[in-house]
Amino acid sequence: MTSTQSTGALEGIRVIDLTQMLAGPYCTMMLADQGAEVIKVEPMEGDATRAGGPFRADDTLQLYGGYFASVNRNKKSIALDLKSPEGRAILIRLCNSADAVIENFRAGVMDRLGLSYEMLRKENPKLVYASIRGFGDPRTGRSPYTDWPAYDPVAQAMGGIMGITGPDADTPMKVGPGVGDTVPAAMAAFGVVCAILRAGRTGEGQYVDVSMVDVMLSICERIVHQRAFQGVNPHPEGNRHPLLAPFGMLKASDGWVTIAAHTDEFWKTLCGLIGRKDLVDDPRMATRQARVANKDAVYDAVGAFVGRHTKQQLKDLLGGKIPFGPVYHIDEIAGDPHFAVREMIVEVEQPGCATPVTIAGVPIRMTETPGAVRRRAPLLGEDSDEVLRAIGFAPGEIAGLRQAEVMK
Known part of the structure; x- marks a missing residue:
């Protein structure tokens, strides 16, 4: 890991992370990389991506694989049973101490748990609440597809990026990495920081709503103005640009x-x-x-x-x-001095492995408060005691909650 000791530009910001899979965890990873304290609240069985691999051949524990390791570095982990009243009460106390809470459940899930934005802001008016969903949240504009589940390929397909990507005009193609997740994640991180900045000035938090499909359209902005200015319906151009050559x-x-x-x-x-x-x-x-x-x-x-x-x-x-x-x-990337000097491939400890593994580094560079990969991804519930003590739980209370299987 980097030797940089700075805690980052977001030092002192606390984020409650209720996300899973890629879009949400990538968003909170970006905040953690820049120094925010990100507390990942997992179900009792853990985030499903822990078990999804890929695992290195010499990993004797297989507590989490590369997918989880990559986007959950720099975070703390606590496991809670949010279906229990006690688990929900703990989460509310956590949110009362936080600057932001971020989730990417389907619309209505948090409301049904009694953990809606409106409920949480009653006790913490400065709270910034962000959601990342396929088609957004009804609070900012109800889509006819609000209740549809969505992953990266759905966002790429309906947001326009597949429609202009491919070897020829008749063959749309998925973009390789999960940009339908990671770009909305970056947009959400930006929105959260903007809202926290305003909350610091006004004392008032707000709801930050990011639709994965909307974000895909926003980064395909060219197709909108091509239709408006040229009257065309853009199609894939292969490996060329429709307006520039070569x-x-x-x-x-x-x-x-x-x-x-x-x-x-x-x-x-x-x-x-x-x-x-x-x-x-x-x-x-x-x-x-x-x-x-x-x-x-x-x-x-x-x-x-x-x-x-x-x-x-x-x-x-x-x-x-x-x-x-x-x-x-990737072999050529790993051998190019640019990526070495920019610390874009970094080593982290991997529990169960005798030697470190590598994950992607932090692309946002700051001179005074550089972001960094400071810590490996957490074990499930690794930080539960520390997190609960920080919000006022006594050791005996924590032991009782663990015995009652409310938390890990």
Whole structure:
């Protein structure tokens, strides 16, 4: 783990984390990475992703796998039975001490448990309450799909990103990572910080509602203005951009690279570097608009050069001179000095393993309060005693609650 000792810009902020799977935990991970105290409240059997793996071959305990380890670092864990009155009472006390509570259950679940935003804010008016759902919460606009369950592929499909991704106009395709979860998570983290900032000024919390489908549309903003300004219904463009050329992926002799030389300046530089200065004066490619209108000819000309060279040769020739990047796989990422100096692959302890494992680092860099991976993901209920003592429970009370199987 990083040696950075700063506790982060969100030091002193307490977040109650009632999330599961990916979207919610990624949101609270972002807050924890920046120094917030995130208390993960799990069911008595634990977050389902603990058992989901993947597990390293030498893990003798298998208490949690890579999925859980990656997005639950820097958090504390307490296990509560929220179906019991005692468990709900504990959660209410936790929320009374918190700046924010975040959940990603289906709409109405928290209300039925007697833990709605309206109920919790009565005792803590400054509380920021955030939810991440497929189609949002009725409090900010009831969708006809409010009650539909949703995961990443549903958000990608209905939010527009699949409809413009794919090898050809007729073949939509899922984006590889779970952007239908992680991007809404980042939006929710931003919303929570904004609401906490306002609560500090006004003493008034609020409800933060993030719809996964809405977020997908927001990051596909281009399709909205293309429809409005051009009257088109965008479809997948393969590895090219519909409005810029060359701006996309080309095949090298040993893999793929990306080139974004759409401006006149970068186009002239690229043509010189590949020994095709004649293309600068070619009327089909002389202007930005002409290159878009004749993108097949542009890609054919550049692609003929790219295809004769390796990714490394192209990196040596083009890197730093035009916008260029080889298409990396994780082994190449792990070997590139950029990711090492930026601490984007970090080691953490893994219970049950003799040596550390690696997880992705923190991409938001701050000079005075740098975020960091300071602690591995917690064991189930690892911090229950500490958390309950901090809100006034005596050791005997904690022991009684554990014996009654209200908590772990």
